[in-house]
Amino acid sequence: MLNQFLLLGAVLFCIGVYGVIARKNTVLVLMSIELILNAVNINLIAFGAMNGDIAGAVFALFVIAVAAAEVGVGLAMVLIIYRNRSSVDLDDVDSMRG
């Protein structure tokens, strides 16, 4: 049973990493990062259940709370970029080089 959960976590993680690397839209990148964090949560809770230990679930709760704060900051940044440039494309946010 544990293997199925870990497999789900690994698949979600890979989709998330692919999304962060391949997507150019900031909002989609944020969603991909959420996928990675949820893969982490599935892993933590599955391992916690396997070990009969509460620490995994507690860790997952912390991850959920912190992820909410992170996305709040991220959406604020997306908003301000949209105001300044009328675009949320990451290729536009690349003026400094070298």
Add this chain to the structure above:
Amino acid sequence: MSVLATVAGLGHAAQAARDAFERPAVDWHALAPDLVVVGVLCLVLVADLFLPEDRKGVLPSLAGLGLLAAMVPVLTLAADGTDRVLFGGAYAVDNFALVLKALFLVSGYVVVLLSTNYIAEGDYAEGEYYFLLLASILGMTVMASARDLVTIFVALEMLSIPAYLLAGWRKRDPKGNEAGVKYYLMGVFATGILLYGMSLVYGLAGTTQLAGIGEALATGESVPVISLAVVLVVAGFAFKVSAVPFHTWAPDTYEGAPTPITAFLSVSSKAAGFVALVQLVVIGFAGQTEVVRPLLWLLAVLSMTVGNVVALRQTNLVRMLAYSGISQAGFILAPLAVVGQIGESTLTSVVTYLLIYAAMNLGAFTVVMAVARKTGSAEIPSFGGLITYAPSLAVLMSIFLFALAGIPPLAGWLAKFVAFRAVVDADTGWAYALAVIMAINSVISLGYYANVAREMWMNPVPDGDTSRVRVPVSLTAALAITGLLTIAFGVTQWATDLGDVATFVASVSP
């Protein structure tokens, strides 16, 4: 009737739970440094709400005094000298934690000094700025004590999330936006990877405490998934300490962020990343050296070499300092790449390097800010002829630059010496190869540091404007603190015996 019985039953259950639950003993003295910072940041936020616009100038003083006040319990704890472990081993206050707490509080104080005029004169929100800065410093002081994956994660986020906002503080400037977004996306992605690695570590070890992880991973047979977990965790922290190839955010973020925040990120935030990394490597992954060593060896060599080579062709001093910081991160990583069963010399050299690097790098940034107040530029040619109209600034800048290059008798020399000794003591082929690469890189780095010195001492003033530079009191204070520390760390070592700071830090082990 049945409802009443249920309620009564619940009452009994609650009573039983109350009896069974024992309030854990909390050592308030051990928590005092962090609690003082919590108090001050709440005070700054509330004061910002009620102060009229023309009185906001007291906020930086409040924040600075608060950070100095937090040093008092650090000193009393150091005088007391006993190691304290709280919350079932998740939080420890020992010499290692205290030295680093002091580093974070003092460097935080210097950053407040750097920010005072910069933030007041720019069109920025002052109260929120100092609130976020203090919140980030709080995350760092917690990180110094964290001995548990959950605590490390929460401390890492507590110091990172305010730093994302501070990096993008100039919200109407496209470069400021870019700095914030790049730092944020890279940072959050790195956190995700780090967390996935931590979840695997938790699954394999069955505990989140570093000591328990060290035991569990040392005895179990080496399976590929352990290597994967170690690689993911180290990669996550490599982003934080801007080690090559995870450094791409650093130069752009450093250039676009407000200069005091650049100093903060390149010193405090990097140090906090190293604190967590060194604890994980020395305690948590102590039994996994065959995975950790080659990985960190590669990161150290790449960081030193790439950082140096790219720094050579920078024309902007802040960007040059960013790449020099990447290269210095390689030097800090080097002793970790040869970590043995006893991590003591690794710990000593990393902590010594972090303390000295903080003093000299903050000093260099202070001079850049003082000169930029007059010239309005951080391009290297704008420093031409600094010696003719601001001799003291030019001399101080030369001291900081040569300290960063590792010229004796300045402090950077001691830092590099301790790192070299830790590497050579490992006495393996890989260690000697690493030492040779470190030596070559020290010479390369002299090239770009000396170039700036040459510009200040030899070249003419670019626009012929030799009016003097007005240095505000706060910047003078910052220069005094960093300059004194840079010279004192080096000269006392040079004059007396070699291992004084080193033996002081050697008594430190988590």
